Amino acid sequence: MPDRSIGYFKLPIKHYYDKYLKSKECPNCHRTSDLAENLKVCPHCNCYLPFTAMDWIYYLTGKISVKQIIHHKEIKDELHSKHPRFKKKLHESKKKSGFKDGLITMRTNIDYHPVVLTILNFDFFNGTIGPVEGEKFARAIQIAKNNKLPLISIWTSYGMNMYLDIESLYQMPKITYYLSELNMPYISILSGTVLGGTSVSFVQGDIIIAEKESIFGFTGKNIIKKSIPIPDKFQTEEEALKSGKVDMIAERKDIKTILLNILNCLDSKNYSECQKIKFQPPDIAIGAKISNHSAIKTEINNNYMNAFNILGIAKHYKRPTCIDYLKIFDQFVELKGDRISGDGPTIIAGLALIDKKPLIVIGIEKGKFIEKGDALFSGQKIFYNNGMPGPTEYRKARRIIRFAEKAKLPVVFILDTSGARMDPVSERGNIAYELNETMKTILNLKTWTVAINIGEGGSGGYIALACADKILMQKYAYAAIAACEAKASILYPDEKNSLEIAANNSEITSKQLLDKHYIDGIINEPEGGAHLDTEKAIEYIEEAIKQELEKIYNLPNKIPTTQDIQKRIKRFTAV
Known part of the structure; x- marks a missing residue:
């Protein structure tokens, strides 16, 4: 991975890895070169460390300097929130993320395939979505529609921004409408935790890929378990796949290959050479022995085809x-x-x-x-x-x-x-x-x-x-x-x-x-x-x-x- 202080976005090197790693039992989870080379998946315990917006951009496009296609004026606290801590939180989010808002929007190529790519930056208000992010995503949808390009979005989000109240809430029906009008394929990637209104409107793509170790749901389990007990693997990617919410679970290292296979099918004129994905039959238990199989093995008279x-x-x-x-x-x-x-x-x-x-x-x-x-x-x-x-x-x-x-x-x-x-x-x-x-x-x-x-x-x-x-x-x-x-x-x-x-x-x-x-x-x-x-x-x-x-x-x-x-x-x- 490139030095995170390099490039158009000028991302700060200091990040939340230190706090995150302290919660892991693996003593080998630390910021080393081998961790970066492994796409920030610990090669010892296989736990998934947070992948930043710039990490995703570099991984999928190979670029370290990318300009956004949609610019928006900075959030003005007096226009959006009267909460006493909002101004401070806004300043902290800008400093932590290196961005003026939470959504990166770009028109780029993944290998030979032109796409519209959006990435929600978790460092900005913990990936919560307000009116600026909603508006930028709505415009990205329109750009994909007008230019006949697939839309690919990557989400790590705790839902809608509560500081911005009703303006955040109204982004949900707004995005639901724009996505319903989109006449191009929409591929949504869940990375880490995706909850709340983000799961309702923003991530509902034609194809949904859940990264391994991701969490997907509407109400956070910490809130639910205050009222009722929750089962094992609740809101995990395995449960999401089993309950039909997502199309597949993918390891981080495989996501680009999966995207290229999908894009090759959607846009075969810009075919990109990659490892070809074939159908993999599931592992199925051998099951019970058939006690009387004489009827199953009945011989057929091939001489008389009635x-x-x-x-x-x-x-x-x-x-x-x-x-x-x-x-x-x-x-x-x-x-x-x-x-x-x-x-x-x-x-x-x-x-x-x-x-x-x-x-x-x-x-x-x-x-x-x-x-x-x-x-x-x-x-x-x-x-x-x-x-x-x-x-x-x-x-x-x-x-x-x-x-x-x-x-x-x-x-x-x-x-x-x-x-x-x-x-x-x-x-x-x-x-x-x-x-x-x-x-x-x-x-x-x-x-x-x-x-x-x-x-x-x-x-x-x-x-x-x-x-x-x-x-x-x-x-x-x-x-x-x-x-x-x-x-x-x-x-x-x-x-x-x-x-x-x-x-x-x-x-x-x-x-x-x-x-x-x-x-x-x-x-x-x-x-x-x-x-x-x-x-x-x-x-x-x-x-x-x-x-x-x-x-x-x-x-x-x-x-x-x-x-x-x-x-x-x-x-x-x-x-």
């Missing part, structure tokens, strides 16, 4: 799933969280890049039975709920679909589900409403969409994500009004071979649906099914996605016109 046998191939326990097909993307930055209650692992979504063509990928993962010798274990199936998404998953998908519209990126859906989640949790979450809202969002979406059925396409859980501009199916996939087991039990309850009868008496195969013009194309599979040659099946899907993206990116209109959207809708209204 609907029943195709159904068996579509449901085969070795058939490739969404995660297998995510390998085709050169980059994949997973986005998590519905911003309300959780993440929902059944739907995997993220920013992707293939042949330098960016897109959003949303897939349904059903998991596989894990084989150990002759035994099968159900850990993945349980974790992914056998590919049956619930309300949380559809809310997450909808959030990311809307982000795709803002970023003007096509969406590719990789679908494999027998239907939406069926249990009391799903019903309490109003799954019917979530499916309805998801369909409305996709039908009226102002970006191009492609849905690929890679196995099962059952009921509303499938069609909620499949009402796209282009619908493709793998050769041995199926689509139906309900899972064939449910259809068999309802329509043929007294028949011995009810499932076979139900399948063969239905038009569910890819060929049948293509002949009726319900889908637009069939993606080839290895003879006998994708489970017999996974790599070949992946090649076929990769080729199909590349072809569809090539068509989309060669269209004269990069986003659908009103007529294009009406054409998408007419596919369903005409039936």
Whole structure:
């Protein structure tokens, strides 16, 4: 890191590290050169020391002398606060931070990518936000909007500035409005503690990255615990990820790489070489052993491909799933969280890049039975709920679909589900409403969409994500009004071979649906099914996605016109 006394901002060397370090038990946490080289993360105990505004600027841009794009007159205490200590606090904040206000705003480059970058300086009133900071951030939003640039903001904040009272309070709806009008992607980074009104309005980006060891919430835990006990990991970054508030947790050293991967997807024309992020499947416990797996390992007669046998191939326990097909993307930055209650692992979504063509990928993962010798274990199936998404998953998908519209990126859906989640949790979450809202969002979406059925396409859980501009199916996939087991039990309850009868008496195969013009194309599979040659099946899907993206990116209109959207809708209204 550079000498902090050097550069445009003339930051003082004296900082609050001494007080901060005394609270740490690690005897090796001290200001040394190895600490600076490690981005102020202790190499001994791995604790995160405060990263200043100038530290962030140097880390992300390599600059030590940067002029702000928005200047504001100094805060005048007689205009803003009558508190007797305000004038003294203002003077101390200016001296401590080296700034006249708390928000740094700049138009700069992160590698080759032009961005608008704002950083809240924690040294100024402990990162609390008043009318000056609010106004500067509002203007930064407008600059990003007018110049069609991504907005990146870094936050360490205890909320709104109480000395400035109602003027601070009014910044919250003000910023909420300006961000709602922003038509460019907004990436928010949480560093350290972020609480109060800052968490309400300022940090609510399209993508939220929580730095390791950060705290994220509305009311500070010290206030809450005066009334009620608080659980372990309360307001930690782990809880924020689990409850769907943030997209990811990142170590400080990885944040620039993550940003470059995201920016490469948002702005592929200014592509920057960097370490490519790929999808990393979570560690899942092996789960319980399946006591009777003879039905799972049922042999399929490949010589006679009727609907029943195709159904068996579509449901085969070795058939490739969404995660297998995510390998085709050169980059994949997973986005998590519905911003309300959780993440929902059944739907995997993220920013992707293939042949330098960016897109959003949303897939349904059903998991596989894990084989150990002759035994099968159900850990993945349980974790992914056998590919049956619930309300949380559809809310997450909808959030990311809307982000795709803002970023003007096509969406590719990789679908494999027998239907939406069926249990009391799903019903309490109003799954019917979530499916309805998801369909409305996709039908009226102002970006191009492609849905690929890679196995099962059952009921509303499938069609909620499949009402796209282009619908493709793998050769041995199926689509139906309900899972064939449910259809068999309802329509043929007294028949011995009810499932076979139900399948063969239905038009569910890819060929049948293509002949009726319900889908637009069939993606080839290895003879006998994708489970017999996974790599070949992946090649076929990769080729199909590349072809569809090539068509989309060669269209004269990069986003659908009103007529294009009406054409998408007419596919369903005409039936």
